Amino acid sequence: MLIVSTIGVFIAQGVQWRNHLQRIESRGKLIVAVRESEGIFWANGQEFIGFEKDLIAELERELDMPIQVFAVRDLDDLYGALAAGAVDMALSGTSFGTHDVIASRPYAMTRIGLVHPKTRNIADNPDLESVRTGLLDPLGHQDATKLIDNPPQASAVYDAGRISAELFTLVEMQDLDQVLVDERDFQLQQSVFPDLQFSALDLPARPISVLFNPREDGTLLTQIDEALELFDGSGLLGQMTDRYFGDALEFDYVDNLTFEKHLTARLPTYLSKFKFYADLQGLDWRLLAAQAYQESHLRANARSPTGVRGLMMITLDTAKEMGITDRLDPDQSIKAGARYITTLKNRVPADIPEPDRTWFALASYNVGAGHVEDARKITEKLGDDPDRWIDVRKHLPKLALKDYYPWTRYGYARGAEPVVYVANIRRFYNRIKKEYPQLDEAAEPERLEQLPDIDVPVFPGL
Template sequence: MYRLFAHLRRHARWYLLLGSVVALTLVPYWQQAYRNPQLERIASRDFLTMVTRNAPTIYYQGRNGPSGFDYELMRRFADYLGVSLAVEVEDNIAAVVRAVTSGKGDIGAAALPLQTAQEDIHYSQPILNLQPLVIYRRGLPPVREIEDLIGKKLGIIHDSGIGELLRQLQQDWPALGWREAAELEVADLLQRVEDGRLDAAVVYRHQFKLNRLFFPGVEDGFPLGEPLSMAWVFDAGQGIGLQREANRFLDEMRRDGVLDALFERYFGHDDYLEYVGARTFIQQANARLEDYADLFRQAARDTGFDWKLLAAVGYQESHWNPTATSPTGVRGLMMLTNPTAKEVGVTNRLDAAQSIDGGARYLRGILDRLPESITGDDRLWMALAAYNVGLGHLYDARRLARQRGKNPDRWTNVREALPLLQKRQWYEQTRHGYARGGEPVIYVRNIRRYYEILDYLERSQRQYYQLEDRPVEISDNLPEDGHFDVVEPVL
């Protein structure tokens, strides 16, 4: 043993050199073991292809470009890989999976449920919990348990994971039947519940929360079963390289709080417009907006705003009443003060055309006067707040936000600072003094919601006319919906 140690000590340099040569020889084999051809192709072409569906919770074209929870998360993953993002849109869940396994795309991301493992696909780690929720038409007897669904026209989306749940429940409730549709989305189900073609539907809770304001005739019933998991889908034939990177990315997003922040952004807002308020707004939009829609569109063309945003401002100001008058003398559809009317050249505040044109130009003037450091939606929300409370008070709130160590160019920070203008210890430090700072916060919040509803109504109307031969009127005798496959009770 002593001779062996002595030999090793005497020739240590040569053994170290030999070990280094062997290690360097093995490096290519180690690299080959961990190398993934799919990742190499993505890197060489410099883009990642996401396969998805067009829906408000997933992916859609918003005012400022592509948006949606799944899209936002996938865009961040593309950034993580150092490539750009391409999007392929399919009509249904099964088509998304087929597109991935056929090589049309790299990842399927479309609110896909993590289901029983299939040989040709791999799943990422769970991204979100998906709680199935029964919803039903307002006016029906309350739906609070599975037994209440017996005999009802119940609709679901095919391949959403909910069908598997219902088939399990059907073993204990053999009288349970339902309808499955592959070509519809959540909003389509809610529309059919509201207009009477369905009595009830099962969707995921976060999907209903996002859409509920647009369908005030739909009630939430009860959670159905245990939550499922949302995941991304990969082609199993491409190895696990991309899947492994996606899981590392999702771990990082969860650890850094980014995943929670994205969920809060898309699904976590309060329902401050209650069903009654949303229903009233939709009714008035259908009854009164058409009288002024062309005026809003013309003002939008002249000032560069979305006409639906201007219409939302008009509703918040006067409920589209051209003769509205406040106790303080503010008048007209856009509720202009006398000084403001003179500033924008309005001679008759009660003339709807002048009021809408003047209000739009006044809002544009505010927007243009804001500091260049305020960008994007933050700039728009602050301009709206200043339309309500005045530019001076908005600047005071920005100073308070900066004083509190917050970025004054972000609306979220200014929104927190505005109510402080009602408190003496704060407004005494400002240039313009006291203001009812809580009002512009509510003002902007409501306009954003009104705008969302109008934008949804416009988009759904376009899609509806593409999907249907004609609009379906609400009736007790609607024809059978041809989009559904019927799953009969097993009695």
């Protein structure tokens, strides 16, 4: 009778039950945990970059709600916070097999497998006395872990808080024999670990999704699913995938080894010049250096049969336009290259954002701004977005086809060349950024231990 009378009092006072989304709205922000790792959510100078970071920003805009992000290195903590209701949702950035969570529609797909030295695949050595396998995500990957635990000599090792790059380093140091990860994680790091390779397990491709507490009532999940469906249909997810994984798809092992040698032997000679002239133009010197490597392999006396010369492979016309007299002089070449790429960026339509703006400018450096504009018009005519590099690069090769070039303003061009040109520079640029990170006033993420107690719990009934 006491319980019944108490319920009656609550009803009389007009108590109103609120669903998960309503509780978030009354709080005024969405609380999210995300794995802190390169390519996922990572500090780069004074800002954070990564696929999941960009995805969170897009969700914030689409939901029209502030999102507070807490970075997590130990995935046990991420799942623990999710289970306790301390966060509304989580982005582990890893694929998910079997675990007690609710998952959104996938925003990416990946294979799962083992990263190991190229010269030592454990699968080819069944008689090894012991096999030490590092784990990145013991819960999300627990179904796959069972496949590698069968040999009695195998041992899976989970060292809480290790990011993927640390695990790959331990394999190189032979402290681990292999690491169980998603191919997606390896693609983000493979240019730094050219002596390692990924071998997929015999499992279907796996989804990567936004994760929710199993007691989530579906109100937030529905909103996230609708947003992800919109992002997929608009091509936004494809564009983001290209931004972070495009250079991985172009990875060339032999060319990467050559680049590594030249990065050590040649780049230091011109480092101060790249920094000086890039700073004058408001450019990232590492991008300028990557472009110079693509142009000349950092050889100041480089010459081409077509008449271009020097570190930045400057034409005579460009040299006159940029006001230099000696294209083989490193100072003058870098100065001209920096000024010219800035000029080309300024010619790109103002409403095209970064990083596409830079990719269009680089393509123009290679094939000419007029030809790039022709390709943009072809792209638009064929129903794709002329302001997105991922779309335009599909149609640039058409400039060499007689079905297209007679109807363009600037005529025939070897349109496939700027596609490869930009892809290579992106790859070299990403590698130089890892070697020379911008550490001044580096941003620090909010970490899970800073989560205020007042926000727990966020689920009704907890």
